[in-house]
Amino acid sequence: MSVLHLNLFAAATDAEAARYRVLAGLKEAHTAFVRSRVYPHLADLIRLRRALRDLLDGVEHYREGHTGRIKGVNWESREVIFDPPDGEAPLLAEDLARWALPQLTEVIEEGRTLFEFVDEHAELEAVGIVPAYQDEGYLIVPDEAANIFVLRYTMSALTGEDGKYRSLRTRPVAADLPPLAPPRTWKACLVERYPDLPTPATFRLDADVAFPLEATMLPIAKRKLLRMISDIGEA
DSSP states (O other): OOSOSHHHHHTOOOHHHHHHHHHHHHHHHHHHHHTTOOTTHHHHHHHHHHHHHHHHHHHHHHHHTOOSOEEEEETTTTEEEEOOTTOOOOOHHHHHHHHHHHHHHHHHHHHHHHHHHHHHTEEEEEOSOOOSOOSEEEEEEEOTTSOEEEEEEEEEEEEETTEEEEEEEEEEOOOOOOTTSOHHHHHHHHHHHOTTSSSOEEEEEEESSOOOIIIIIHHHHHHHHHHHHHHHHHO
């Protein structure tokens, strides 16, 4: 688990120690990107940057209407707590966030560059005819050794604060597909082994180069699957 998370800023009491931990976390993420490992570091860094920006936006917003100094933050509600004008020193988390954000952004750009490269060199393709029902099916992804990894997916339509969106759940299934067989054979094998999906929507990821399966190929394949099924539904 990465050392970079919001609690590091929320619980900071020593600026030097906190900065050391931030730098250690950024180095860990940088090393992962050098090794072509996109997740979980890229998503974690983006989430942390968003939270820190929310914090600083909240600080500026509340400072406009208060004369007291900032005492702390309610980290669940992201609300800033103020002291009277003669109160304590400014919040350490604010200074730490302002210092960390440019460095977070720099490492995030490294991760984005890697993500975009993998995304460009990996294509998601339908295997055979795509049935009208696509909310369940299979996602086939090769690993670095050209072995075939199969996920069974379930798509759900949900409604949140930002409107409607699709949720994707996956689980690995045993398949033992022959690596050199054509994709149509893979689909036939899956239908024979799991007859509860007689005409499954089946998609495979075809990549020009090999990347780590768990940390890179699977997350990008899932992202592409969400996008493809959404596009099919809108067509």
